[in-house]
Amino acid sequence: MKSRFERRKNWLLDFQDAFCDLQDLRDTTEIPEYLRGGNPFCSIRTWCKIKKMKDRFHQLRKRAQFIQTLVVNEGACSPGLSSTASHVDIATIFGRDNAKEEIIKMLFSTAYRRDGCVTVSRIVGMTGVGKTTLAQIVYNDDRVREHFDRTMWVCVNHDFDHSRILREMMVSDSQKINYTSSSQNQLYEEFLKFVGEKKRVLLVLDGVRTFNNGDWNKLLYLLKMGEIESSVLVTSQRSDVCSAMGMGVQNVYTLDPLNDSGSWALFQQSAFTQGNCPPELESFGREIVGKCKGLPLAVKAMGGLLQNNLDARKWRKISQLDVCEAEKVCRSEKPNILPMLKVSYNHLPSYLKPLFSYCSLLPKGHSFNQKELAQFWMAESLIQPQGQETMEETASEHFDDLLMRSFFHRISPHNKSQDYNYMMHDLYHELARYISSPYCCPVEDSKKHNFSAKIRHISLGCRDVEEVVFDVEEAVLEIIDKCKKVRTLLFPNYHLKKEFGQALDKMFKSLKYMRVLDLSSSTILELPKSVKELKLLRYLNLSKTEIKRLPDSICKLFYLQTLKLLECPQFSQLPQNLAKLINLRHLELDEEFWCKTTKLPPRIGSLTSLHTLYKFPIRRKVGYGIEELEGMSYLTGMLYISKLENAVNAGEAKLNKKESLRKLVLEWSSGDDALQDEAAQLRVLEDLRPHSDLKELQIFNFRGTVFPLWMTEGQLQNLVTVSLKFCTRCRVLSLGGLPHLEKINIKGMQELEELQELGSTLP
Structure with missing residues (x-):
């Protein structure tokens, strides 16, 4: 008979599986009718699927009534989280001498003093890196003991509760007195007794995970009473919590993992009573320590697993495993690593x-x-x-x-x-990996994979080494057969030889729920037209391939958000119906592609969610004019507008509304056929006033004698760089005194006679 825990776990897995299926059904039904083929039976099939889904959740609800669930408040402390104390065995600490001196310097230095007379310093780092241990050796240092009249250690861990912390401060200072039943006012009075004696206090708050400003300010106010030189030392995984506590950047110490020598010394001390590893085991030991990546928690756990064990076969076996796998294989009665790390995840x-x-x-x-x-x-x-x-x-x-x-x-x-x-x-x-199983399946090259119907996300060959043995086509065919509901397929190893053979077309026709597909660095030369079958696809990466163009069927991918074609030297043309991809947010191509581009597909302005559009060449045809830029409010980074001689009603581009643009290039063509009268060019440039957050402005081939007021009166106060090239008729240049201007490039301006009010930061 299954235990209550197993039934609860299975119910949660079934619920999550049903929820994913519900998302797939919702997204499929939201695709416009014309992209679903207009089949009259589609609505009937959809209705049947919805009915089955309702029945499925009804059954889950009935099952839930028989399962006693444990409700844990979000952010609550894990039952396995232990309290810490101030004592420490100095002989077991390695590689932290420099860190200790830095923290003591923070505590003593007046340069770090904040909020009147209270110094607040903090140690920040990931779980298991040794923040508490470092605080303990600082707390017990003779110089610290001599400098402070009272030292108090409080293990916070739980919510940052002012009354509880104050009570534990008093207990820490005087363990002979029971403050459990004391009211808050009584605690204040007791604390103020020795504050009134003008004694220097050191308070260590260990393991701060959450806090609120009100309780912190109350505590800080108490410590400031009596003009004593109090110091607070905080340890926390969260640097934002410490910053929110009113502390400046200069009194933060980010604790890094141990170096190789410190890790090896700690491992030897944990594994051997005498602290020395036998020579015949050293190579295995160093390999084990290397996998711990300097995390003391892991180093000590591995040393504990092998404590006084001289069996070379066991050492070899452990050296071939990942750290957490080693704990499982050794049947550790009380695993230390994952449970401790999971506390951070639970919060x-x-x-x-x-x-x-x-x-x-x-x-x-x-x-x-x-x-x-x-x-x-x-x-x-x-x-x-x-x-x-x-x-x-x-x-x-x-x-x-x-x-x-x-x-x-x-x-x-x-x-x-x-x-x-x-x-x-x-x-x-x-x-x-532990948490995401069984829905995420990262497959390394040298390990067997066990694909199942529950898997939604797959990463193939996810070990970044050159010696990769992986048949991509075979693996993809197996995924098609066993993982019909997969949403993500990644190939993150750049060294992996990605030859799909016939699998690519089969994948497009079979994996209907794909959202993320990375085909970068593969051998594909042409994208099959069947890509249109991936109707839920949102991310497609074709970078570093020899692909030349995209099939127009790709424009039926209604949900597509990101399309990447970086480092594709053969790629030369975007599909004609690109404007149908109305949810496209990121179109990433190399600068080389944009330099060769003389025209874009028509009605590009339909892509109102687009964030990246490097270049926009204007044409005098419907669907190609500058007005296409009007609704593209989210454009970010750089925008290069060329062929401005074709611009009519340039103000319709609404550049002054595009607050995320940082670099703007405005270019008229250089040939005689591009000549406009001066008034027309000035009018166009006046209408193209950008947002005041712009950092860099470039203007090419402008033939007016003066620049518009938004340039000469310094309205773009955030400009850092200005480039003016072949503006051949301009005689006087004034930028209105730009406070952040660092660089101005001028080229081909033969008639320029005078420079006025450029920038206050220019030499």
Whole structure:
């Protein structure tokens, strides 16, 4: 007979499966009738599916009545979360000497003092990195003990409750007195007794997960009483919580994982009583430690599993496994790693949990781009914007939230012009895999895959190494056979040889619920016309392929949000009916493609959700005029408008409403056939006044003698760079004194005689 836990688990899996099917049904029925083929029997079939779905949820509701469920408030503390104390065995700490000195310097330095006479410092880092341990060795340092008259240690962990924290502060200071029944006023009086004695107080708040401003301000007010030199040391996984506590950037210490030598010393101390690894086991031991990626929690757990064990076969076996797998194989009575990491996951708001789970599809050690991950999330309908926010803005906020909670960490770019990339620690990656199973299926090259009907998201060859053994065509055919409801199919390994053979056309005709499809770096030369069958597709990546053009049938993908064709040197033409993709948000092509482009498909203005449009050449034909830009309010980054001699009523472009544009290029053609009279050109340029947030402006081949007032009177106060090339008739140039202007490029302006009021920051 199944246990109550198993029945509850199975019910939840069945409910989630039914909910996914309901989403598929909803999205399918919302496709416009003309794209569904106009079959009169479609509505009958849809009605039957809806009826079956209602019956299915009815059965789930009946089953739920017989299952005793445990309701846990969101953000509540996990039952397995233990309290911490201030004592620590210094002999078991390695590699934290520099960190200890930095924290002590923060506590003692007046440079970090905030809010009158209270210094607030904090240690931030991911779960298991050793924040509490570092706070303990600082707390017990002789210099700290001598400097402060009273030291108090409070393990917060739960909600940031002012009364509970104050009570535990008093108990920490005087454990002989029972403050359990004391009222808040009595606690205030007791605390103010030694505050009145002008004693210096150190308060450690360990494990702050949530807090509210009201309780924090009350606590801070008490510590400020009596003009004592109080200090607060906070440990938290969340850097945003610490920032919200009224602390500046300069008194944050971000605790990184241990280096190799510190990790190895800690492992030896955990695995051997004498603290020395036998030479014959050292190679296995170092491989095991390397997989811990410097996380003390994992290093100590692995050392504990092998404690005083000298069996080389066991060490070899453990060295070949991932850290969390090793705990399972060794039948650890009390696994430490995943349960501890899962506490952090349990404290996530409900809207962040599926976003983190989806990251299980990324390869371990894989650096990822924030924008691309957000596009995945949006394609899977995991982002629900609030109010006037766009999906991109909401996704960016959620990403930053996960970053501030230490689930991601930032990688510095090689040069300043590049965007930041991000990574997940390997153990957080294993946590994501554990949580997302069985719906997410990351398949590594050397492991057997076990595809099932429940799987919705698949990542093939997700180990970023060159030695990849993977038959892509065979794997895709197996997915077609076993995973009819798959929504995501990624091939994240750039070294993987992606030859689909006949599988691509079969996939398009069979996997009706696909939302995310990445075919980048594959050998495809032509996209089958059957791509139109992927009616729910929202993300399609064809980058780094030899594809030359797209079939016009792709324009039937009503839901498509992102279309990528980067590094496709042979690609030369967008489909004629591109304007039918009314939900398209990101059209990503190389600058080389746009430079060669002389015309776009007609009625591009129908794409009112589009964020990226590098170039817009104007033509004097219906559907190609500058008025097409009017409704494209979300254009972001750069916009290059060429052939301005064809512009009529340029003000209809509404550039002053496009607040996300950062770079604008305005170009008239250079040939004699492009000549306009001066008044016409000036009128066009006047009507193209951009939004005041613009950072860079370039104007080419303007033949007027003066520039419009929005340029000469300095209305674009945020401009950093201005380029004026071949504006051959201009004699006087004034930009109205732009406060942020750093660079001005002038070329081919033979009649220029005078420069006036450029920018206050120019030399």
